Amino acid sequence: MRKVDIAAVARTARVSTTTVSRVINDVATVSEENRRRVLETIKRLKYHPNPSAQRLASGTSNIVGVIIPRFEGVFHSYYALQVIKGIGMAAERLRCDLLLHVTDGKHFNTASVNGVIFVDINDCEELLDRVLDEGVGAVVLNHYLEDLPVNCVAIDNRTAAERVVDYLVRLGHRDIATITGDLKTQAGLDRLEGFVKAMKARQLLVKDSYIQHGDFGLPSARAATEVLLGLKDRPTAVFVASDEMALETINVALAKGVRVPEELSVVGFDDNPIAAHGRVPLTTVRQPLNDMGRQGLELLVQQMSGKGRNPTKLLLPTELIERQSCRQTWLER
Numbered sequence: 494m495r496k497v498d499i500a501a502v503a504r505t506a507r508v509s510t511t512t513v514s515r516v517i518n519d520v521a522t523v524s525e526e527n528r529r530r531v532l533e534t535i536k537r538l539k540y541h542p543n544p545s546a547q548r549l550a551s552g553t554s555n556i557v558g559v560i561i562p563r564f565e566g567v568f569h570s571y572y573a574l575q576v577i578k579g580i581g582m583a584a585e586r587l588r589c590d591l592l593l594h595v596t597d598g599k600h601f602n603t604a605s606v607n608g609v610i611f612v613d614i615n616d617c618e619e620l621l622d623r624v625l626d627e628g629v630g631a632v633v634l635n636h637y638l639e640d641l642p643v644n645c646v647a648i649d650n651r652t653a654a655e656r657v658v659d660y661l662v663r664l665g666h667r668d669i670a671t672i673t674g675d676l677k678t679q680a681g682l683d684r685l686e687g688f689v690k691a692m693k694a695r696q697l698l699v700k701d702s703y704i705q706h707g708d709f710g711l712p713s714a715r716a717a718t719e720v721l722l723g724l725k726d727r728p729t730a731v732f733v734a735s736d737e738m739a740l741e742t743i744n745v746a747l748a749k750g751v752r753v754p755e756e757l758s759v760v761g762f763d764d765n766p767i768a769a770h771g772r773v774p775l776t777t778v779r780q781p782l783n784d785m786g787r788q789g790l791e792l793l794v795q796q797m798s799g800k801g802r803n804p805t806k807l808l809l810p811t812e813l814i815e816r817q818s819c820r821q822t823w824l825e826r
Contacts, residue, residue: 501538559593576782580786598618609631610631643804646807647807651684654688657760658732669703670704671705722757730819735765739762760778763777781809
C-alpha cells in the first residue's frame with residue numbers, strides 16, 4: 494500500500510500543503526473551515542505526520558548535526574570515539590537527536606538540523622562559514638577560534654606541552670626532542686609551539702634535528718624515532734604528540750636495544766587506555782575529550798533555546814599521568 498503523504502492530504506482536502514502543515518502544527522492563522530476539512534481528511538486517510546518534520550516546522554527541533562572531518566581510520570580514532578561518546582551521553586540527557594556526518598567539507602544539508610557541532614574543522618572551514626552565514630547554531634570542538642563569532646571548546650595544548658617539558662627538566666633531562674602531530678591541525682601545532690616555548694624559557698637548545706614531524710600515524714612515528722636514535726648526540730627524552738605514536742616510539746627503541754626509560758624517557762598525549770598496557774606503561778597527558786563533547790553540546794542547546802547569545806570560548810585543562818616510561822637521568826654530555 495502506498496504511504497499517504499502531506500501532498501495527498503492537501504489534494505483530498507482541496508487546500509495547500511502549507512495549510513496542512515499549519516493545521517498539523519496548530520498554527521492559529523488557519524480558518525476553521527480549512528482546519529475542519531484537513532483534520533477530517535487526516536483521519537479518513539489515516540495520515541501520520543513525520544515527527545521530525547513536525548519539530549522542524551514548529552521550530553522546536555532538537556536535531557543536531559555532528560560534523561566529523563574525514564581522515565583515515567576515523568572510526569578507529571580514540572579522539573573521535575571519546576568526543577562522540579561525550580556528545581552522545583549529553584544528547585541522551587538533553588533529549589537531542591544526533592545526525593552524524595563524516596565529510597571532507599563539501600556537503601552538508603543544514604536544513605535538516607537546528608544546530609551543528611564540528612568535532613574539528615580541518616578541511617571544513619568553508620562549511621563552518623556557510624553554517625554561520627545561514628544563522629544556524631554552531632559549536633567548534635578542538636579548535637580555539639578567537640576571531641569568529643562562534644562557540645568553541647578546545648584543549649589547552651600549549652600549556653600541556655609546557656608542563657611536559659617542565660616535568661622532564663625536573664627529572665634532569667636537557668636534551669629533549671619532540672615528534673609532532675599533524676601540523677595542519679591546531680592541536681598538533683599548539684603542542685609543538687608549547688614545547689618550543691618551554692624549552693626556550695628554560696634556556697635549553699632547541700635543535701632542528703630534535704624536532705621530527707609526524708602526522709599522528711604510526712609510520713611517521715617509526716620514521717621519526719629511527720632518525721632520533723640514529724643521531725650521534727641522541728636525546729635522553731622525547732615528547733610525542735599522541736599515545737599511539739609514543740608507543741611506536743618505545744617499540745622502535747626497544748627493537749634497537751635502547752632501554753626505556755633507562756636510556757630514553759618517553760611522554761605521550763591522550764591517555765588512551767592502551768597507554769597503560771604497552772610494553773612499558775606510558776607517561777602521558779590526559780585530555781578531557783568526553784567533557785569537551787559534553788560541554789560542546791550543552792553550549793549548542795543553550796544557543797538553540799535562545800540563551801547564550803554571546804559566543805562562549807573554553808580552553809579545558811589537562812593532567813599529566815605518570816607511569817613507567819620516564820626516569821631521572823644522570824647522563825652528562
